[in-house]
């Protein structure tokens with residue numbers, strides 16, 4: 501049994517910038533946001549090394565995203581491990597209290613989807629709050645930054661949280677360096693934004709009515725962290741994270757994208773409640 505304590509290593513931050521309303525794609529794409537758990541943080545001290553948040557509390561969300569494209573489905577992040585939902589009070593590790601109400605697998609079932617129906621799986625990064633259910637998607641094609649792939653199957657990462665995703669070593673895999681156009685029509689593009697982990701990524705989705713949406717992964721963990729440019733302690737490379745944040749903000753402006761900080765509760769609450777979707 502894997503302890504949720506390793507989940508604390510994978511926090512992220514999300515923040516909004518501008519958003520576009522003009523149609524940017526003729527392709528019928530749907531973006532579903534699933535509730536794949538929460539974190540109640542009893543002390544935000546680990547969310548900055550400068551002490552800004554010491555003693556403060558935070559409620560974080562932990563969504564998974566399903567992108568339905570005429571050419572197939574992409575699952576972006578897999579949330580807390582589904583077995584967490586079997587524990588009514590979740591799991592506490594230090595200042596982190598992880599909970600899950602509805603299993604990812606049961607949410608997909610609401611749309612008539614089984615794990616082995618998902619054509620593509622990608623993770624913003626391999627930490628356990630994002631890779632919790634990754635082993636269930638071994639029949640999907642796994643799209644991953646080559647440095648993240650190297651990192652996730654290195655001995656330290658496998659030892660700490662490999663049990664969540666180790667089956668993916670057998671999955672059909674597409675490696676990329678800087679970006680990957682999932683469906684070949686520029687509508688859903690994975691963008692490398694390293695720093696939090698060696699090959700962390702973000703996701704740009706061009707929707708017909710809702711405009712462009714940019715999912716942050718854990719480049720930021722919460723909206724205030726984006727404003728204050730704070731950085732939590734669980735960063736593989738702070739310098740790289742700063743560079744990636746510059747690239748991310750430039751991309752958000754260039755694409756007039758609605759930025760979703762994946763762990764930011766406000767951003768989550770402004771999205772259509774599953775099984776409603778953006779299109």
Ligand SMILES: [Zn+2]
Nearest residue numbers: 510511512718
């Ligand atoms: Zn995270």
